Each structure stands twice: as C-alpha cells, then as structure tokens.
Amino acid sequence: MTSTRRLAAAHIGVAVGAFGVASAMAFMQALSRASLDLPFRSAQIYYLSVTAHGVLMALVFTTFFIMGLSNALTSRALERPMAAPRLGWAAFWLATIGTVGTAWAILWGKASVLYTFYPPMQAHAIFYIGLTLVVVGTWIWGGTVIATYRGWRADHPDRPVPLAVHGILATIIVWLFATIGVAAEMLLQLIPWSLGWSDKIDPILARMLFWYFGHPLVYFWLLPAYVIWYTVLPRVAGGKLFSDPLGRMVFALFIVLSTPVGFHHQFMDPGISSGWKMLHTINTFGILFPSFVTAFTIVASLEVAGRMRGGTGLFGWLRRLPWDDPLVASVILAMILFAIGGWGGAVNAAFSMNAVVHNTAWIHGHFHLTVGSAAALTFMGAAYWIVPKLVGRQLELDLLAKVQPYLWFLGMLLFAVINHITGLQGMPRRVFEASYGGSAVAQQWEGFTLLSAIGGVLLFVSAVFFLLVMLGTVLAGKRTAQGEIEFAEPLEGAPTTRLVFDRFKMLIIVAVILVVIAYAFPLIQHLGMERFGAGGFRTF
Amino acid sequence: MHVNYYERLWMWGAAAIIVAFLGLTGIATISQGRMPPSHVETIDPQSVFADSRFTPQGVVENPDGSVEARVIAMMFTFLPRELRVPVGRPVTFRITSTDVMHGFQIVGTNGNTMVAPGYVSQFTMTFDEPGEYLIVCNEYCGLNHHNMFATLIAGEEGQ
Numbered sequence: 001m002t003s004t005r006r007l008a009a010a011h012i013g014v015a016v017g018a019f020g021v022a023s024a025m026a027f028m029q030a031l032s033r034a035s036l037d038l039p040f041r042s043a044q045i046y047y048l049s050v051t052a053h054g055v056l057m058a059l060v061f062t063t064f065f066i067m068g069l070s071n072a073l074t075s076r077a078l079e080r081p082m083a084a085p086r087l088g089w090a091a092f093w094l095a096t097i098g099t100v101g102t103a104w105a106i107l108w109g110k111a112s113v114l115y116t117f118y119p120p121m122q123a124h125a126i127f128y129i130g131l132t133l134v135v136v137g138t139w140i141w142g143g144t145v146i147a148t149y150r151g152w153r154a155d156h157p158d159r160p161v162p163l164a165v166h167g168i169l170a171t172i173i174v175w176l177f178a179t180i181g182v183a184a185e186m187l188l189q190l191i192p193w194s195l196g197w198s199d200k201i202d203p204i205l206a207r208m209l210f211w212y213f214g215h216p217l218v219y220f221w222l223l224p225a226y227v228i229w230y231t232v233l234p235r236v237a238g239g240k241l242f243s244d245p246l247g248r249m250v251f252a253l254f255i256v257l258s259t260p261v262g263f264h265h266q267f268m269d270p271g272i273s274s275g276w277k278m279l280h281t282i283n284t285f286g287i288l289f290p291s292f293v294t295a296f297t298i299v300a301s302l303e304v305a306g307r308m309r310g311g312t313g314l315f316g317w318l319r320r321l322p323w324d325d326p327l328v329a330s331v332i333l334a335m336i337l338f339a340i341g342g343w344g345g346a347v348n349a350a351f352s353m354n355a356v357v358h359n360t361a362w363i364h365g366h367f368h369l370t371v372g373s374a375a376a377l378t379f380m381g382a383a384y385w386i387v388p389k390l391v392g393r394q395l396e397l398d399l400l401a402k403v404q405p406y407l408w409f410l411g412m413l414l415f416a417v418i419n420h421i422t423g424l425q426g427m428p429r430r431v432f433e434a435s436y437g438g439s440a441v442a443q444q445w446e447g448f449t450l451l452s453a454i455g456g457v458l459l460f461v462s463a464v465f466f467l468l469v470m471l472g473t474v475l476a477g478k479r480t481a482q483g484e485i486e487f488a489e490p491l492e493g494a495p496t497t498r499l500v501f502d503r504f505k506m507l508i509i510v511a512v513i514l515v516v517i518a519y520a521f522p523l524i525q526h527l528g529m530e531r532f533g534a535g536g537f538r539t540f
Numbered sequence: 541m542h543v544n545y546y547e548r549l550w551m552w553g554a555a556a557i558i559v560a561f562l563g564l565t566g567i568a569t570i571s572q573g574r575m576p577p578s579h580v581e582t583i584d585p586q587s588v589f590a591d592s593r594f595t596p597q598g599v600v601e602n603p604d605g606s607v608e609a610r611v612i613a614m615m616f617t618f619l620p621r622e623l624r625v626p627v628g629r630p631v632t633f634r635i636t637s638t639d640v641m642h643g644f645q646i647v648g649t650n651g652n653t654m655v656a657p658g659y660v661s662q663f664t665m666t667f668d669e670p671g672e673y674l675i676v677c678n679e680y681c682g683l684n685h686h687n688m689f690a691t692l693i694a695g696e697e698g699q
Contacts, residue, residue: 120657203656204656207656243547266654267576268654269656270654270660271656274578281576282562285562292550293554351576355651358678359652426647428643430680431685436674441647441673492542532658539681
C-alpha cells in the first residue's frame with residue numbers, strides 16, 4: 001500500500017502548494033482593502049488576485065486534498081490497495097496539468113473573471129479548458145475509488161461498508177451529480193464560445209448550469225470534513241463515535257438533497273420563475289437537517305472522549321479534551337465557526353432576507369465560515385494527522401501546529417463576523433474599494449473594513465504556520481516507521497447489517513428523481529423561450 | 541436501528557426548527573403573497589437603446605398612472621446616474637444590461653437584483669421617507685466595477 005500512500009501524498013502536496021499561493025493572494029487583498037499604499041496596489045491586480053484566491057482555494061486546494069485524503073482512507077478502511085493505480089496517477093496528472101493551465105491564464109492576467117466565471121465576461125480559453133481537465137481528473141479518481149469499493153464488495157457481499165468509505169462514496173456521488181452541470185456549461189457554452197466557435201452565450205442558462213454545480217460543490221467540500229469528524233476525530237480525541245448509523249443517515253441525506261437546491265443562489269436572477277425558486281427553497285431548508293444531526297453526534301462523541309479521559313460533571317469532560325492536539329483543536333474550532341455559518345446559511349435560504357444580503361460582504365463572510373473553516377480548517381487539522389503517516393516522518397514544528405488552529409479561529413471570527421456586519425449595511429462584495437465618490441453611507445463601512453483586514457492578516461500568519469509545518473515535516477521531519485491510519489470505533493460496536501442508508505443504488509435513484517423535478521422542467525421552460533445571447537467581453 | 545433518547549429528542553427539535561422556518565415562509569407566501577422575486581422577460585442586448593421599453597431611460601409615469609424607473613446598466617455606469625422618484629407611491633424598477641452581468645442594489649433597502657444582458661429585471665418598491673440612496677453594482681463586472689454607482693432621490697411630488 002506504499003503506492004497508495006505516495007499517490008495520496010502527491011495530491012496533498014499540490015493542495016498545499018495551491019493553498020500557499022492562494023493565501024499570499026488573500027494577504028495582498030487584505031492589505032489592499034485596508035487602503036495601504038502599496039506599490040502593487042491596483043484594481044487590475046486586485047481582481048486578478050481575487051480570482052486566483054477563489055480558484056486555487058475553493059477549486060484546487062479542496063479538490064486535491066479530498067482526492068488524496070480519500071485515496072488514503074479508502075485503501076486503509078477496506079484494507080486493500082487502490083484499484084487501477086495507473087488510472088489514479090492519470091487522474092492526478094490530468095488535474096495537475098489543468099491546474100497549471102488555469103493558473104497560467106489567471107496569473108498572466110488573461111482570466112480575471114473570479115472563480116464563478118459568469119459569462120458574458122470572457123476569459124482565455126485555457127482557463128476553461130484547464131478547469132475542465134481538473135474535473136475530468138476527478139471523474140477518473142472517483143472511478144478508481146468506486147472500483148476499489150466494488151472489489152471489496154465482491155469479497156464481502158453482506159458487510160456494511162466502513163463508515164469512512166460510506167462518506168467518501170457519498171462525496172463522490174454528490175460530486176458526479178454536481179459536475180454534470182459544470183461540464184455542460186464548459187463543453188456546450190464556455191469552451192466553444194471562448195474559442196470563437198460560437199459567438200453568443202446565454203448568461204442565465206450559464207448561471208443555472210453553474211449553480212446546479214455550485215451548491216452540491218459545497219457538500220463536496222463538506223462531506224470529507226464530516227468523514228474526518230465522524231471517523232477520525234473521536235479516535236484522536238481518545239473516545240468513540242457516538243452513533244455509526246446516524247452518520248450513515250447523514251451521508252445518505254446529502255446524496256439525496258445536495259443538488260435540487262441551486263436556485264437559492266439565483267433568487268435575485270431574472271428569467272427564472274418564482275415557483276421553481278420556491279421549490280428549491282423548501283429543499284434548501286431540508287438540507288439543514290443532516291448538519292443538525294451531525295452537530296449532536298460529534299459533540300456527543302467528544303463528550304464520550306472527555307469522559308473516557310477521566311472528565312466528570314456536566315462540563316468537566318470539556319477540559320479533559322486534548323486541546324493541544326492540532327487535529328482535535330482544528331475540528332472543534334471549525335465546528336464552532338460552522339455553527340455560526342450555518343445560521344447565516346438559513347438566512348440566505350430565506351428569500352426575503354436574502355434580498356438584503358445578496359452579493360454583499362455578508363456572502364463572503366458566510367462562505368469563509370463554511371468552506372473556509374468547516375472544510376479548510378478541518379483539512380489543515382487532517383493534514384497534521386495524515387501527512388506524517390503518508391511520508392513516514394514525525395510532525396515537525398509541532399508548536400506552530402498547536403497554535404495555528406486558534407490563530408485561524410481568531411482571524412476568521414474577526415474577518416467573517418465583520419463582513420456579515422458590513423454586508424447588512426449594504427457593502428457589496430468583490431470590490432477593489434468601496435468609497436463610491438465619498439458617499440455618506442459608504443463611509444460607515446471603512447472602519448469595519450479595516451478590522452476585517454486585520455482578521456485577514458491573522459489568517460495569513462496562521463496559513464504561514466501551516467505551510468511551515470508541512471514543509472518542515474516533509475523535508476526535515478525525523479524518519480519513523482509509517483504510522484497507521486486508525487478509525488474511531490462506534491460506541492455500540494461496528495454495525496453488522498446493511499441499513500437502508502447503505503443502499504446506494506436506491507439513494508441515487510431518489511436523487512435523480514428530485515434533480516429531474518427540480519431542474520428538468522425549469523430547463524425545458526427556459527430553452528423554450530425566446531432568448532437573445534450576449535457576445536463576449538474582456539472587461540479586466 | 542437504535543437511536544439514543546437525547547439524540548432522538550434533538551432530531552425532533554431540529555425537524556421542528558426546519559418546519560418553523562418553512563412555516564414562516566409559507567405564511568408570508570400565503571398571507572402577503574411574498575414569493576421569491578422573479579421576472580421573466582427577454583430583450584436583445586444589442587438593441588436596448590432602440591427598444592421602446594428602455595427609451596427614454598429614467599423615471600417615467602405611465603398612462604395608467606404607475607411610476608416606472610428604467611435603468612440601463614453598462615460597463616461601468618448606470619443610465620441615468622440619478623433617479624428621482626416620488627415618496628409614497630410604488631415604483632417599478634426595470635433594468636437591463638448591454639454587456640456583462642451587473643447588479644443593482646439600492647443600499648439600505650430590499651431593492652436588489654441581478655442584471656443580465658438579454659433579460660429584463662423588474663421589482664417594485666415604495667419609498668416611504670424622502671431621502672437620498674446609494675445604488676451600487678454588486679456583481680463583479682470588470683476593472684472599474686467599484687466605481688459603478690448611481691444616486692436615487694426620493695422626494696415629495698413636485699419637488
């Protein structure tokens with residue numbers, strides 16, 4: 001299984017590299033928004049760096065980390081090497097080449113279209129082709145994980161799959177659903193149009209396809225974090241998983257509900273009728289449920305850990321938790337930030353309130369608590385735990401690793417909470433500066449923006465700590481025997497029979513039905529109406 | 541499948557919260573007719589200036605007495621850059637783009653919409669108090685996005 005370790009380590013290496021570049025971009029943006037008169041400060045550089053930060057963090061760091069983590073966990077949990085290792089490497093190289101192409105287009109100023117790349121703003125074709133290659137790479141990776149699972153299933157026809165792999169399979173199923181949308185947008189719209197083969201594009205159709213992809217994308221980020229929370233955290237904290245079957249229920253619900261919700265990103269769009277937006281609203285509230293359940297199960301698991309470590313009383317167990325363990329600290333802090341972000345998400349889903357916050361600073365405040373904390377902070381914590389095992393070295397600079405999650409937490413609280421406030425005050429997101437000709441209402445945002453920039457600087461210091469630990473570990477960590485990945489045991493013992501939540505085929509059928517109801521009719525309606533395309537514009 | 545008693549309670553609580561959220565949304569929908577904002581209407585983005593729906597731009601009073609504010613969003617300005625609307629009367633905003641995606645947000649109000657080339661965005665709102673409002677483009681549209689804004693002045697009629 002050394003080959004699987006090497007494959008996983010390669011993926012995590014690219015993820016950490018992308019994270020480093022993206023962090024530097026964020027630091028630059030923080031200083032720029034603080035109106036510091038820096039030599040590089042210009043609108044052009046600002047929007048370029050916002051694009052680079054978004055693409056490299058949200059699309060590259062997450063995706064590569066998830067691929068690497070899944071390979072390592074799947075192989076270990078099923079106790080077999082990954083199927084088709086060559087295809088695994090092909091996936092890695094394809095996605096890496098795609099990343100390099102896209103990064104080139106962005107850094108050379110040919111694609112400052114932000115990570116949502118809404119047409120008719122037009123980037124260089126390489127930007128779109130690169131991202132498409134990343135997606136094709138993930139499809140191959142998904143295929144190898146599924147093949148590994150099927151190989152295991154043939155040997156164990158009646159056993160429930162280990163919970164970690166259950167969660168990883170759910171991640172892959174959600175991802176396969178999601179990427180249909182972005183693949184259609186890329187192949188049918190953006191790539192032919194950016195190459196000049198077609199001269200017009202329908203921007204609302206593109207947004208429908210993008211957000212068909214864009215919301216399940218957030219569960220693609222979140223579910224691997226949940227895999228860590230359910231199957232790794234309780235063990236590292238010294239306890240047991242409170243409930244295995246409910247973990248399965250949570251992953252199953254995400255398979256079913258992740259996709260038919262995308263219109264809640266388009267509440268303010270013209271061209272989509274109210275009724276369909278309403279249906280997506282209802283589904284969106286439904287998807288709060290599995291995260292509520294997760295909150296209970298994980299906190300209960302932590303309580304089990306605290307009590308097994310000798311904690312007593314109502315809250316005494318909290319003090320006994322290993323707060324100096326980088327993984328445990330990362331996950332607990334990520335959960336707290338996610339709890340705040342979750343309530344903000346419920347606000348976004350309520351379309352009346354959404355009108356107040358749509359496209360304001362509230363939005364990036366929100367998603368830095370979700371993908372930027374629940375997912376990213378968990379992944380950093382997981383990296384401290386898994387990278388030493390993958391490369392066979394001890395964690396180096398462990399003091400920095402112990403401090404880093406707390407620094408991230410503080411920086412993120414400052415950054416995200418402040419942006420929620422300025423968002424409520426109406427400050428738009430994604431602006432180089434927000435003075436609006438000296439408008440009085442815009443002046444109230446200035447002090448807050450400065451505070452959020454301080455949060456950004458703290459986050460950058462935290463990111464540098466993480467990078468130093470990773471580099472130190474890989475290059476200079478003391479060589480040891482390769483540690484094994486160990487999963488948490490359920491409190492009530494491992495399940496012996498397969499539940500309804502293990503029936504992936506049935507779950508997929510239900511998901512398909514919901515997707516067809518939520519999307520097929522609005523799409524048919526949309527394509528049937530008289531539409532005028534727009535040309536392409538390079539406005540950056 | 542065995543579920544711990546407290547976790548069962550928690551799950552019912554979570555379900556109750558979600559039902560409450562949906563119930564409130566449903567009550568607002570039924571009693572106040574508050575559906576998700578929407579308007580389905582298309583327009584050729586290349587001939588907006590020749591289209592009678594958007595000429596002239598600005599605030600106009602229709603023959604039926606309704607007030608309409610027609611705005612064209614383009615890189616990197618709104619046409620017109622100043623809107624004067626009456627206080628206490630519903631104003632229907634109609635906005636379209638001639639180039640890329642834009643946003644139209646009347647800061648400090650619920651007036652907020654995406655603006656897409658090829659589509660007409662529309663919403664209606666009433667200004668109860670006289671005052672000056674900032675309108676910003678809140679969808680990234682390019683290099684000068686942060687300088688794309690306009691002013692709305694709500695005033696008493698005849699002022």
